[in-house]
Amino acid sequence: MVTLTIQDLLPYNTNKPNKKVDMDAILPFLILPLLLLVATISRAITIIVMVVIGMGALYVLSRPRQKNRSPFFYSWTLSSALYMFLIFEIGILGLLEITQLENFIFLLLLTCTCYFFYKMKAVADFELATGSSKGKEYSPVLTSDSHYCQICQIEVNERFFHSIWWDCCVLKPNYGYFLVGQLLAFATLLFGTNLGLTSVCQPFILYGTILMPEDCDDVYYEFNMALCFVTCVYGVGYLFVIFLVLLHQLLIYIPKYSEPQWRKLINVFNV
Amino acid sequence: MRHAWKRNILCCGIFIVMLIIFLHPDMNARRSYEYIEKNDILSNLFEKTAENFTSPAVLHCEYHNLLFDDTTLSISLVDGDLVEGHKIKEGGEYSPSECKPRFSTAIIVPYRNRAEQLRGFLVYMHTFLHHQCIHYRIYVVEQLDSRMFNRAKLLNIGALAAMRSGYPCLILHDVDLLPLRPGNLYACTKQPRHMSSSINKFRYVLPYLNVFGGAVAIASNQYKAVNGMSNEYFGWGGEDDDFYARLEAKGLKMSRFEPETSRYHMVSHKSQHKGSGRQKLKVAKERMASDGLNSLTYTEIATVLHPLFTHIMVDL
Numbered sequence: 001m002v003t004l005t006i007q008d009l010l011p012y013n014t015n016k017p018n019k020k021v022d023m024d025a026i027l028p029f030l031i032l033p034l035l036l037l038v039a040t041i042s043r044a045i046t047i048i049v050m051v052v053i054g055m056g057a058l059y060v061l062s063r064p065r066q067k068n069r070s071p072f073f074y075s076w077t078l079s080s081a082l083y084m085f086l087i088f089e090i091g092i093l094g095l096l097e098i099t100q101l102e103n104f105i106f107l108l109l110l111t112c113t114c115y116f117f118y119k120m121k122a123v124a125d126f127e128l129a130t131g132s133s134k135g136k137e138y139s140p141v142l143t144s145d146s147h148y149c150q151i152c153q154i155e156v157n158e159r160f161f162h163s164i165w166w167d168c169c170v171l172k173p174n175y176g177y178f179l180v181g182q183l184l185a186f187a188t189l190l191f192g193t194n195l196g197l198t199s200v201c202q203p204f205i206l207y208g209t210i211l212m213p214e215d216c217d218d219v220y221y222e223f224n225m226a227l228c229f230v231t232c233v234y235g236v237g238y239l240f241v242i243f244l245v246l247l248h249q250l251l252i253y254i255p256k257y258s259e260p261q262w263r264k265l266i267n268v269f270n271v
Numbered sequence: 272m273r274h275a276w277k278r279n280i281l282c283c284g285i286f287i288v289m290l291i292i293f294l295h296p297d298m299n300a301r302r303s304y305e306y307i308e309k310n311d312i313l314s315n316l317f318e319k320t321a322e323n324f325t326s327p328a329v330l331h332c333e334y335h336n337l338l339f340d341d342t343t344l345s346i347s348l349v350d351g352d353l354v355e356g357h358k359i360k361e362g363g364e365y366s367p368s369e370c371k372p373r374f375s376t377a378i379i380v381p382y383r384n385r386a387e388q389l390r391g392f393l394v395y396m397h398t399f400l401h402h403q404c405i406h407y408r409i410y411v412v413e414q415l416d417s418r419m420f421n422r423a424k425l426l427n428i429g430a431l432a433a434m435r436s437g438y439p440c441l442i443l444h445d446v447d448l449l450p451l452r453p454g455n456l457y458a459c460t461k462q463p464r465h466m467s468s469s470i471n472k473f474r475y476v477l478p479y480l481n482v483f484g485g486a487v488a489i490a491s492n493q494y495k496a497v498n499g500m501s502n503e504y505f506g507w508g509g510e511d512d513d514f515y516a517r518l519e520a521k522g523l524k525m526s527r528f529e530p531e532t533s534r535y536h537m538v539s540h541k542s543q544h545k546g547s548g549r550q551k552l553k554v555a556k557e558r559m560a561s562d563g564l565n566s567l568t569y570t571e572i573a574t575v576l577h578p579l580f581t582h583i584m585v586d587l
Contacts, residue, residue, distance in 0.1 A: 089293050096300050096478035107293055111286075198474050202539055209302065211474055218539045 028076040032083055036234065040226035049230075050237060057241070060164070074167035080238065085110065087231040088192055091224060097199040106195065109188040116181035117166070123177060124168035182246055189239045196232040200225050300476045304468065306527045307460065312338050315526070317459040317490050321375035322437030324366070324406055332370035332404040340402075340453045346536050348398050349391030349449070353579075359397060363580035366406035374458035375406040376488075377433030378442045380580075381425035383414045385446060388538055392446050393579045402453045408438070409580040411446075415572055416586045423500035423510035424587055427567050430499060432574075432583060434491050441494055442466070443487045450486070451534040462526040463489040463518055469530040472537035483518070483525060484511030486535065497521050498563030501555070509552055516555035517563075 039049035060068060093103060162169045163178075170178045197203075197213035204214045219229040307315050313334065320326075359365045366372055378396070382389060389411065400407055412429040414420060426443050433441055440459035448467055450457075455466060467485030469475045497517040504510035518525065527533060551558070572584040 089295075093295055093298060096298060097474045097476055098298075099300050099302055099476055100294070100298070103293075103295065103298075107290065202472055202537070203474055204471070205475075209475075215539060 024070045024072040025075045027072060028079040029082075032076070032079045036083065036227065036230050039230040039233075040220070040223060042220055046230055046233060050233060053234070054237065068164045070164075071167060073164040077165045080234070084189075084192070084231055084235055084238075087228060088196060091228040091231075092196045092199050094224075095199050095228075098195055102195055106188065106192055109184060109191060113181060113184040113188050116177050116184060120170070120174045120177035120181055121166060121168050123174035124171065127169070127171055127173060179249060182242055182249075186239065186242045186246060189235050189242065193232045193235040193239060196228055196235070200229045200232070299480060300478055301480065302476045302530065304477055304480065304527060304530075306468075306529045309338060309454075309529065309532070312456070312460075312528065315460045315462075316374070316456070317440060317461050318373050319375065319439040320372060320406060321439065324375055324437070326366060326371040326406070328367070328369060328371045330370050332367060332372050334373070334404065334456060337403060338454050338456060342453060343451050343534070344395075344399060344449075344453065346395075346449065346451075349395045349538075351394060353394055353397055357397065357401070359579060361578060362576040363393070363397075363409035363578075364407070365397070365400065367404045370404060372404055372406040374440060374456075375438055376408075376440045376442055376457050376459070377429075377436070377438035378407060378409045378444050378457070379426055379429030379433060380409065380411045380444050380446050381414070381420075381422045381429070382411050382446050383420055388446055391538070392449070395449050397579060399450060399453070400457060403457055405456075405458055407457065408433070408436070410583060411580045412583045412585065414587060415584050418587060419505035420507070421502070421505050421587055422507075423504050423514070424502045424567070424569070425585070427499045427502065427564055428569060428571075428583060428585055430491070430494055431564065431567065432581070434495070439491050441489055441491055443489070445485055447538040448486050449536045449538065451536055452532050454532045455528060455534075457488070459488045459490045460526050461490075462524050463487065463493060464526045464528070466528070466533060467535045468527050468533040470535045470537050472539075475530065475534070481515050481525070482511065483515040487511075487514075493518075493521075493523060495564065497523070498559055498565055499567070501551070501558065501562050502567060503551055503558075503562060512552055513555045516552070517559050520556045520559055 035049050035053065039046040060073070088106070092098060160169065160171050160175060166178075168174075194212070197216070198211040200219050201213040201216035203211040206212045216229060219225045316334075353359075357365075358368065378400075380389075380392070393409065396409065410429045410433055412425040412432075414425055422445075430441050430443075442457055442459075445467075448470070450466070463483075465483050465485075465487055467487075468477055468482075470485065497514075497520075500510060500517075501513045504513065515525070570586040572586060573582075574584070575582040
């Protein structure tokens with residue numbers, strides 16, 4: 001008998017089920033579609049909903065890191081990915097304006113993204129279980145450029161951090177996966193939102209077969225189109241966040257910005 | 272060990288099934304399709320002018336340069352006005368005076384309730400068609416009653432009127448479509464031609480291979496041979512697929528020009544009510560003999576010759 005549950009397939013599984021934790025993990029799967037549905041009413045409400053989501057994210061970032069210890073954020077990432085994917089595959093492809101090649105490229109990018117994030121989490125879990133990162137690289141006595149991750153309860157180097165949105169520590173062994181995953185997520189979202197927006201809006205030819213959305217005035221007349229449009233706008237928001245994360249990672253490697261006064265400023269984007 | 276192995280296999284299985292589901296083998300939107308090469312267009316054209324049409328010019332018009340014209344017309348033409356001295360006869364008929372046209376075309380536009388759009392369409396189309404050195408006339412067929420819009424029946428009515436005036440070629444044209452390339456010659460090819468195969472609203476792709484709506488060119492005798500379009504499709508959708516099924520039943524193959532030439536701009540508007548034509552579509556070929564031009568019944572309210580178009584007003 002093959003006795004496998006979804007839990008086994010996920011790299012991260014809690015063996016101690018907790019009522020409150022479960023609730024936190026499920027909430028995003030209910031809140032996000034609700035927000036997206038509300039946003040389909042009109043253009044003004046779309047803007048309001050997107051601003052509210054943005055403010056919520058800023059509020060979470062402004063809180064002390066230890067307080068954000070909840071699976072809510074990881075669930076939010078998963079639910080965002082899931083809903084955007086479903087809307088793309090069912091809603092936007094249903095408009096019959098995406099060629100099979102475009103869909104295939106999208107799926108390929110998405111698969112790669114999922115693989116890298118899966119590896120990132122798997123490596124982090126492995127590190128957490130074995131604690132091998134406390135070896136040579138990490139001295140037991142905290143040095144000036146390393147600190148203790150309260151959430152994972154392991155010591156992390158200053159350049160690395162705990163990501164609440166992935167519910168794991170990004171350490172030296174999985175930093176590569178994290179970076180490539182972010183890059184691929186950026187590419188997937190860019191491609192997906194471009195396909196989506198050019199489908200629901202009037203596009204114009206930018207160059208060759210590359211289209212850009214131009215006129216999105218008549219998307220709210222039909223619920224289907226409005227939902228696709230709103231999800232694409234949400235995707236563009238996500239794209240912007242990923243862009244900031246990548247920019248932050250880039251800035252770290254420029255020596256000038258590694259100085260303490262800059263570091264404080266940049267580390268806001270340690271998501 | 273055994274557990275991990277099973278898990279991997281299960282993962283792979285789920286992944287492959289998901290991939291097949293999400294690759295949508297049933298959806299075949301495409302950007303490329305079979306088309307008539309530019310060099311072969313002239314030999315594929317159906318050359319005939321209207322029965323009672325005579326041109327005072329001596330020389331025949333040349334179309335080679337037009338077909339290889341790579342320019343794109345500006346959409347802002349719809350906001351402008353026609354230039355003075357456009358020589359368009361009452362009823363929206365025009366023929367070039369400097370040469371003898373080889374083609375006569377009746378452009379039939381089903382219409383209801385979009386006065387501003389119609390104005391833009393007429394100005395744009397007359398400007399566009401003036402470049403083409405063809406003899407043409409624009410028929411606008413308006414549905415006056417309050418039933419759901421019946422595009423196919425309106426086209427049948429327009430086609431009958433055009434055929435009575437002796438036009439050998441019909442172009443069935445939606446009012447929201449504007450051709451962008453002068454090289455998209457508004458004449459019939461020997462096989463029925465789907466003209467609007469690259470519409471901006473549809474990301475310049477064909478939603479499916481056999482789509483035959485939007486703007487279509489078909490010779491009058493072929494239109495008669497398939498008994499026109501079905502009169503039963505009220506509401507949006509279905510009638511174009513029905514029409515294609517009729518062509519197929521008569522062994523007529525559809526042709527197209529290349530995507531770059533066939534570019535169209537779709538004027539944005541609210542979506543219409545969807546009709547329930549999908550069930551009718553299954554028996555399209557059986558209904559062909561009894562439903563169409565020969566079963567066309569309607570009340571003609573008036574036919575008015577406006578300066579830019581012939582206006583046929585009907586109750587269905």
